[in-house]
Amino acid sequence: MQKLHVVPRFDDSLTYVYAEHSRVDRSGGSIGLWDQSGITELPVAAVRVLMLGPGSSITHEAVRVLADNNCLIIWCGEETVRFYAQGIGATRSSTRLIRQAALVSDPESRIQVARRMYAFRFKEVVLADLGMDQIRGLEGQRVRETYRRLSEQFDVPWHGRSYDRIKWQGGDPVNRAISAANSCLYGLCHAAIISAGYSPALGFIHTGKQLSFVYDIADLYKTECSLPTAFAIAAQDPPHLEREVRIAMRDSFRASRLIQRVIPDIKALLAEDITEEELAIYDDDPALPAPLWSPSEAPEEGSTGGPALEGADG
Secondary structure (H helix, E strand, O other): EEEEEOOOEEEOOOEEEEEEEOOEEEEEEEEEEEEOOOOEOOOOOOEEEEEEEOOOEEHHHHHHHHHHHHEEEEEEOHHOOOEEOOOOOOOOOOHHHHHHHHHHHHHHHHHHHHHHOOOOOOOOOOOOOHHHHHHHHHHHHHHHHHHHHHHHHHHHOOOOOOOOOOHHEEEEOOHHHHHHHHHHHHHHHHHHHHHHOOOOOOOOOOOOOOOOHHHHHOOOOOOOOHHHHHHHHHHHOOOOHHHHHHHHHHHHHHHHOOHHHHHHHHHHHHHOOOHHHHHHHHHOOOOOOOOEEEEEEEOOOOOOOOOOOOOOOO
């Protein structure tokens, strides 16, 4: 029997546990993971995210205990290279989501966040005097240069980014590898975004899809993570290319400790100054009633402030 007194940290406030090929059930007042070696007891009050990989099963009682302790359950691929589904979020607070919505709804703040995202990718390039169209032009050049460099490094012919989801096997190996690698990266970023209380739909550069913010964040790491992995596997030309890409991405995530970097990077990009106390108030007491919203400014003189709602006081 094992006891996990120390668990890895998702970021400064979130801990996570990844489990595969095991059965999750209630164990006393907490939960345990049963596998061939026995039981591993989890300090459920200290775990914020439980990631269930292939071969996992979970009981109704375990789900109830995890929900009571405000622990997010994520059903994912091996080492989070796929994101399949989620349970209740890792926080009951909507503070981060409200701030994200406010930033994306105001054109000026949205542009500022988008510029920070591009600056994150460029590192040493100063973008202060450039418009968004110019920045996107530079980003296109940077990505094309990355493709060219990786093509030479791994001796893989490159004829441009092109793939057809309907005729998947008709694509060349490197394009199939890139798509497979990117989907793994999307899974990891999706898990991080959900666990921290952000919305995957409210993107700053991408827009219109439920995964727009996932694409925004994943783009920060593609040239570091998914593209080199895809070219490296394509160079080997294995018979089961997509599977080899997923395994390589899993190893890359582990080696780079990417899962621990995503949330701090998001907080920096959104210039977040939210305190842990603000986030914890509803986590400590999930049944605590929420305050009522009221306008921050009084209506202008002569304004009625909009039509009154009948029965609003009762």
